[in-house]
Amino acid sequence: MNDNDGRGSGVRTALVIGGGVAGPVTALALHKAGITATVYEAYPAAADGVGAWLGLAPNGQAALATVGADAAVKAAGQPVPGVVMADGAGNHLAGFGGFPELPATLTLPRDRLFRALTDRAVAAGVRFAYGKRLVAAEETPDGVTAHFADQTSATADILIGADGIRSTVRTVIDPQAPDPEYGGVLSFGGYAAVGSAPGIEPGTMYFAFGRAFMGYWQGPDGRPIWFAGLPTDTPPSPADLARVPAAEWLSRLRDLYAGHVPGERLLQHTSPDALMVVGQMERMPSVPHWYRGRMVLVGDAVHAPSSSSGQGASLAIESAVELARCLRDLPTPGEAFAAYEAQRRPRVEAIGRNAAAVNKVKAGKEEAHASAFPTPEDMFRPLHFHRIDWAETVHAGRG
Template sequence: MADGAGRRLAEFHGFPGLPATHAMARADLHRALTEQALAQGVKIEYGRRLVEVEESRDGVTAVFADGSTAGADVLIGADGIRSTVRTLIDPSAPGPEYAGVLGFGGLVAEDVAPAEPGTMYFAFGSSFIGWWRLPDGRVCWFASLPRTEPLSWAEVQRIPAEQWLTRLRERYADHVPGERLLAHTAPDTLMATGPMERMPSVPHWHRGRLVLVGDAVHAPSSSSGQGASLAIESAVELARCLRDLPDHAAAFGAYERLRRSRVELIGGNAAATNRAKAGQAGGPPAMPTPEQMFGPVHRHHIDWHATVPREAQ
């Protein structure tokens, strides 16, 4: 970690008391999870859009846009930040809120920034940028551009990459190493990921036989670096509750009580980071404290083999 003038501030080698971390492409993670699910006999169908549900005393039926249906004991909405299941549980449920910045990334072939393999770098200052070296030798970076009025992903894509690069280069002028990374980024390698968003507190996580998990109920925004981790944690915790408690109502209630405080703490921290990136916090992005880096937020552990206590209901 460094500041925007190039002064190194801190260096971390793994997380104390935890195994070494491992980075992988999200597509590879998706592929591994899909292959494991199929190997376990899980049926996966693509291209079916949920439009409504029908509940009975004994189960729930999902109704899809093509008129087809599927029945089960419970319906778990893991359908992302624009969740259909969330609105079926509560038509007045909040939707995602804009964080005040647009996200961008890019690739640089030239050796213009220090980047040892296996190391991620953060540079704080009036603007923030992160980067690391890919196995093929190129450097991948990610950064944000403050914007008061949100643009949709489609609107961001309609603006030529050259224009975005011009704005980013202006934003990161005199930033080390942001200025050099952006100067050597070609328009055809620029990745515009669109508006950064997060989920505010969702009042109702479940209703009847419907329940939410992952980004559908607690997307903390990408600035937290915790969205995928929280989704996996919640999936494991929900599975434990369904396994150990007598019925779906008890399981859903225990699941929410075990998860809500943690995910809302991380979501609130992400919101504060977003305000700093958007220039709304009265100063530049602050260095994370050791407690933020190595405290209980990042040292969370779920014991799969432990039985969920009945008092969690």
């Protein structure tokens, strides 16, 4: 069942490049709008076992409900409604129990989110093609043809770049498009031994700022899960990063977090095989061109806000749904893309700027002061209460 009643852009088929978070949701939303989408993923198979933990905020869950994927994702996640802001000496500065009228933020491994979204999309009839790395795209007045590294090609009415922060589609649309911006920190995560940090309340996420930042919460199996950063002015390449033994990374982190409460204890009780080397903390600066002709960007390919925002996946999901609404209601792809950008750019760029300010604190470029941060309620209200009205008609120039 779909909602397209013939009002829309005339788009009936779409190529979605990228099978992470934005890709499957975009395909589901397009399906709901009456547009048939195929997802093309560069990796040879689904990304099982890839990636660290992430948080999916209430606004992201609400957007998933629009395409019928909220229940599957909720079943894969752990609800964490509470937030405590602290300093590195163990002092709690502010607390927040969540909004009672909203679902709790979900934490889950990134690959479980991928799997839940992919399974939901496949169940809806979306086709996925793996081992399809995009190398070029050419546009005609009536469509777009994508060319892949395996010498195959595919054609549809439009092409959507959901291919992440190192998007190929972004450079096809604009060869001068900016690259991701490094935030000055290498990101790590891990599991500490059960009982290694007394005082962690189940269902509460802790953010401890100080000379070094650490976030942590109690996982479903009782082990504390933590994420932390190692400030580094010149980051190693991914290959160099992978060559450093996990025990050496742990040693560097333990030196940095000596005296941090409870970071020192958590790291002392984390074994090398429980360490996750996430890599460079990055964000996308403002991207001048979100679309060109029949090609458009969605998710991290155009507005990755960095992990400091806690909103990367949620914003990608919102944008996927809004793009489908615009294509459903406006008479041409160009008008649909323009309305989509006008609707999304102010929100995603404001969140990205706020995350960049937090990145400076994590990188040791600015000192953290309690007065510099809003209360958790003030911080989360404009993020978590954002809702998309699927039934509302989109008009040219706005969402």
